[in-house]
Amino acid sequence: MRFFRIQCPHCRRSLEVEEQQRGRRLRCPYPDCRKLIRWQEDGTCVAEVEPPRVTASVQSIEYRDWRTEPPPRRVLPSAPAVAADAEEAGGLAAIAEAEEVSLDDLRALGFSPEQLRGHSRAGLWTALFFLGLLSVTALAGWLTFRAEQSREPHLAEEAEKLFRSGQYSQALSKYRDLLRQFPGSARRSEYLFYEQACLLRALLSNPRADIQRLARLATQFLRDSRKSPHFLEHRRDLAEALYQVARRALEEAKANLDRLLLEQVQEIYAALQEIGFGLGDPAVRSNELAQGIQQADYALRLAEARNRVQLAMQAAFHLQRPTLVAQAQELFARLSREFPELAKEQPIFKPLAQLGELESSWLGCHSWLQWQVALAWATASHGTPAFPLPGILESVAPWVPEAVWQLETAMAGSTSATTPTSNATPHAMPVVLSEGGRLLALDGASGRTLWTASLTGEKTLRVVYRHTTEPRLYVWASERRLLAAIDTANARLLWTRRMPGYAPFVPSVCPPDWWLVEPTGWVWHGETETGRIVGAFWLDYPLTAGIGVNPVNRCACVATAQNRSFLLDPRNRRASVMLSGHEAGSLAGEPLVFPAGVVLILRKGEQMQLLGVRFADKASPGGLAPSAPSAAAPSSSLLRWPGRQLLATFATGEAAVLVTDRSEAILLQAASQHPARVLGGSKWTFTLPALGGSTHAPAIRILGERLGDWWLVTSGAVLRLHWDDYREQLRQESYPLPAGQILDASWDPQQPGRFVLLLREPGGQLRAVAWDLRQTNVVWNRAMSSSKPSVAKPAANAP
Numbered sequence: 001m002r003f004f005r006i007q008c009p010h011c012r013r014s015l016e017v018e019e020q021q022r023g024r025r026l027r028c029p030y031p032d033c034r035k036l037i038r039w040q041e042d043g044t045c046v047a048e049v050e051p052p053r054v055t056a057s058v059q060s061i062e063y064r065d066w067r068t069e070p071p072p073r074r075v076l077p078s079a080p081a082v083a084a085d086a087e088e089a090g091g092l093a094a095i096a097e098a099e100e101v102s103l104d105d106l107r108a109l110g111f112s113p114e115q116l117r118g119h120s121r122a123g124l125w126t127a128l129f130f131l132g133l134l135s136v137t138a139l140a141g142w143l144t145f146r147a148e149q150s151r152e153p154h155l156a157e158e159a160e161k162l163f164r165s166g167q168y169s170q171a172l173s174k175y176r177d178l179l180r181q182f183p184g185s186a187r188r189s190e191y192l193f194y195e196q197a198c199l200l201r202a203l204l205s206n207p208r209a210d211i212q213r214l215a216r217l218a219t220q221f222l223r224d225s226r227k228s229p230h231f232l233e234h235r236r237d238l239a240e241a242l243y244q245v246a247r248r249a250l251e252e253a254k255a256n257l258d259r260l261l262l263e264q265v266q267e268i269y270a271a272l273q274e275i276g277f278g279l280g281d282p283a284v285r286s287n288e289l290a291q292g293i294q295q296a297d298y299a300l301r302l303a304e305a306r307n308r309v310q311l312a313m314q315a316a317f318h319l320q321r322p323t324l325v326a327q328a329q330e331l332f333a334r335l336s337r338e339f340p341e342l343a344k345e346q347p348i349f350k351p352l353a354q355l356g357e358l359e360s361s362w363l364g365c366h367s368w369l370q371w372q373v374a375l376a377w378a379t380a381s382h383g384t385p386a387f388p389l390p391g392i393l394e395s396v397a398p399w400v401p402e403a404v405w406q407l408e409t410a411m412a413g414s415t416s417a418t419t420p421t422s423n424a425t426p427h428a429m430p431v432v433l434s435e436g437g438r439l440l441a442l443d444g445a446s447g448r449t450l451w452t453a454s455l456t457g458e459k460t461l462r463v464v465y466r467h468t469t470e471p472r473l474y475v476w477a478s479e480r481r482l483l484a485a486i487d488t489a490n491a492r493l494l495w496t497r498r499m500p501g502y503a504p505f506v507p508s509v510c511p512p513d514w515w516l517v518e519p520t521g522w523v524w525h526g527e528t529e530t531g532r533i534v535g536a537f538w539l540d541y542p543l544t545a546g547i548g549v550n551p552v553n554r555c556a557c558v559a560t561a562q563n564r565s566f567l568l569d570p571r572n573r574r575a576s577v578m579l580s581g582h583e584a585g586s587l588a589g590e591p592l593v594f595p596a597g598v599v600l601i602l603r604k605g606e607q608m609q610l611l612g613v614r615f616a617d618k619a620s621p622g623g624l625a626p627s628a629p630s631a632a633a634p635s636s637s638l639l640r641w642p643g644r645q646l647l648a649t650f651a652t653g654e655a656a657v658l659v660t661d662r663s664e665a666i667l668l669q670a671a672s673q674h675p676a677r678v679l680g681g682s683k684w685t686f687t688l689p690a691l692g693g694s695t696h697a698p699a700i701r702i703l704g705e706r707l708g709d710w711w712l713v714t715s716g717a718v719l720r721l722h723w724d725d726y727r728e729q730l731r732q733e734s735y736p737l738p739a740g741q742i743l744d745a746s747w748d749p750q751q752p753g754r755f756v757l758l759l760r761e762p763g764g765q766l767r768a769v770a771w772d773l774r775q776t777n778v779v780w781n782r783a784m785s786s787s788k789p790s791v792a793k794p795a796a797n798a799p
Helices: 079-090 093-098 103-108 122-164 168-181 188-204 211-225 229-233 235-256 259-275 282-319 322-338 340-344 346-362 368-379 389-396
Strands: 003-007 014-018 025-027 036-039 045-047 405-409 415-417 431-435 438-442 449-455 461-466 472-477 482-487 492-498 508-510 513-517 522-527 533-538 556-559 565-569 574-579 592-594 597-604 607-614 636-642 646-651 655-660 664-670 676-683 700-706 709-714 717-724 729-736 741-747 754-760 766-772 777-784
Touching (some): 122 168, 122 188, 188 211, 188 229, 229 235, 235 259, 235 282, 259 282, 282 340, 282 346, 322 340, 322 346, 340 346, 405 492, 449 482, 461 508, 513 556, 565 597, 636 664, 646 700, 655 700, 655 709, 664 717, 664 729, 676 717, 676 729, 709 741, 709 754
Antiparallel strands (some): 025 036, 036 045, 431 438, 438 449, 482 492, 508 513, 513 522, 522 533, 556 565, 565 574, 597 607, 607 636, 646 655, 655 664, 700 709, 717 729, 766 777
16 A cells, blocks of 8 residues: 655645545644645645535424423424525535534434434333243243152162162162252262262172272271261171172282282271171181281281392492491391291392492502591591691601600609600610509619600500510500600600591500501501501491400401491401391400401390301411401300400400409410310409499409419409319419509519509509519519609700
């Protein structure tokens, strides 16, 4: 469509018009103009004359008294008369005919709204028609409703006849029709009851019916209609139907191991016990359902136990965590006691055995960089992630700046802070004893004090190992977690090492290695020559404090409280699981490592037990073969005896002595076919005195083996144990000692048959006592000063 631009001849403004408007009369759209124009065929615009407004002439009205005659009507001129008047006015009738006449134009001509509105009664007749139609419809509905109401008893009677005759499908249709046709009936509850009963019986008669739907319908029917009077009326037939439903559902639950279906059967069975079991013998049917429910429940619990074990094994295989292996084995052992069939299933037994073989390979023995990172975590950051620089620096230079040792030589009478290169007066190998926060070096021949040592800020020093052939001992400072080596002959500090971790466990020293156990699962080991950390084992188990070390093959054994025992081989850098469960009780002491196996000391209530675990093959760490430790054979009980607490143990790798709170000593000896054999046990022939009148077990120390006998000391007595091969019994003898609390004891390195005790008498006085084994009496007895040496300032070159 094309548009053209023209100019209004009246207001001289530009207008846009369409092509089809050419030759027509137009009106200017501007409000201030609104005049007529004509767009001619040649494209020019000319002004048009506005047609005059047509006005109607109204005849005069005569006013008359309407009381005597009707009022006159106003007469309007006809259309031809109006046209004639317009023609007389200037011939503008054509213009009026050409334009559309609107209602406003008619009003302008003088027509009133009453004259324009037509007088018709069509609306009235339409309203009367619809009103009549509505009345007829309501009447028909009411007649139909009355007819249906009269049919309800007849339909209900037909449905009940079908139900009683066993035609449950047809009766179901009838009752559903009744519920649909009469939703507000007073018998609605009756129809609902019969509808559910018909549906139940109809599904029961269908062998292809869904059992789960049938059982769900039966349980819902019992919940809704059990108290209904209609249920009591048909109780025998309904009980028979419910019994059949319970039987079929029970078989389905057994086959598909459906817990929900079994719970529904149990609900139906509980209801049948009250309403009866139908047409059969109640006792027989009750026993049948009870046994079936018990068998199905057992099968379901067995399947659940199987799934739990399989999930635990899958988690252990996927994550490769030794603790998950222990949890899977514990779960299997607990469930096997409840379900004996579970232990015979090959799909579970074989993967579980494979897990036990793989567990040792998942135990971590870390390389240099790995354990340096772990050392940085343990020492610098206390378990938080950190860069391994602190651990690397400590491994290169085992120097602890804040550890200042104070050595006081009795001859010179001066105190100086010592370093590994400090000079001191050389002595013969003295006897070094610990008393609180200081060390006392005594002359074994006379008891004279040669030198004393203390650590600044440390209140407790403990000698953890004494060399018998070299003048060296190892001291543990518990508060600052420092392990130090001291040359006793020259009174010289060799090295000091801060132990990693934060647990209050005491390291175990067995040259050439030292060991430290952490409860978080770390086991550290290092060299006693330099104190340097050599490696670390990560066992992923919460460990106990005790660690047993065999001085012959250098293997160590650690254990958890009730779960696992591990053998650690530092030479081959291997770790293996020795025992996967202490079912006999919890661990009571450190494991005893023998060449052929390990002996665990267990406690369970008022009973103690020795459990021996033998190495599986000849290539165990007990031999000289350099192979890794292997898995252990099944454990065997060596001895049981009453007791609650282990007082002391002492092991040499070939023999061991144990002392319990029941005043009993047990002697073990290494064997070839077993980890060890119990030579014998012996109860003391006298009562051990308790310290200070206390009812607790007395303190006792096992000094070790000398001259073919085992020697023990306690408050006021020396105990001697001797194994009589001829009589095959453990004999004992006791000798008196000065009364007092035993603070420390040590063999005299110069006199193999003599030991020295440091006692605290009841009055608080310190006393050193030397006792000779051959003479069986006290050699010398010397009172010691309990005052600590004065602390001197460190030397200028002290670290």
